[in-house]
Amino acid sequence: MSITIPTLAQQLGVKPDSLRRQLRRLDIQTHGQLDDEQYRQIIGEYSKPSGRRDPDTVAAAQAIAGQMGLSVNAKLNNKTTASKGKTTTMAKRRRPAEVQKRSGIDRALMSRTFLLSVLLLSLVWQMIHTAGLIGRMDAGEPIWSNYCYAAGVQFTALVLTLHNGGRGYLIGFAAFEFAVNLLYYEPWMVGGHIAWARAILISAGVAFAIYSYSAILTRTTK
Secondary structure: OEEEHHHHHHHHOOOHHHHHHHHHHOOOOOOOEEEHHHHHHHHHHHOOOOOOOOHHHHHHHHHHHHHHOOOOOOOOOEEEEEEOOEEEEEEOOOOOHHHHOOOHHHHHHOOHHHHHHHHHHHHHHHHHHHHHHHHHHOOOOOHHHHHHHHHHHHOHHHHHHHOOOOHHHHHHHHHHHHHHHHHHHOHHHHOOHHHHHHHHHHHHHHHHHHHHHHHHHHHOOO
16 A cells, blocks of 8 residues: 555644654655555654644554554543533643753753744844845835835744744745845955955854754744
8 A cells, every 4th residue: 555645644633744854754765655664654653642742643643553453552641621611632741751851951942932032033133134235225215114024034934934844945045044144244345355254154154043943943843
């Protein structure tokens, strides 16, 4: 038997891009379709409860595993809660033991909130460059309009991150940021190796930082 990635993603309740990333982590080579052995392997992986995995996805994978005759040792620890007259089953997400042993500072620095905060700071800093570049091109426009446009462009990275944008989009956006910074500093106007080195270093550093935070956040999101 064979099954396509979009079909399997629909069965598990995950996004196709998220499923493809999981396949790469498991080193499963596929050309859009999974054979029987690969199908069993990915179902077995998604049947294991994880703190970063939706309990509904785990339950769906376990149901498929049961139909296929696969043994699933890990079970969800469920509790039932009532909300607006409806009974909902929720799974307790357990964090790995190695994460629980980390210090509070360690967990804070690795948290999604911290990563989002640093990404926002990078985007705000970059927004100043974008607005300044626009102001040079059209000095007649009010400053607030330049910043509105810059904010719309810069927060594209944030939207791509929150909506699990693919790596190709993030790389393209980083290249765009690098070009904006290079045009902002205009090292060719000053001349000399030092001016070029400074401009390239800062331009590439900011673009790489934005790409890195976005890629990490996207990878740790279901």
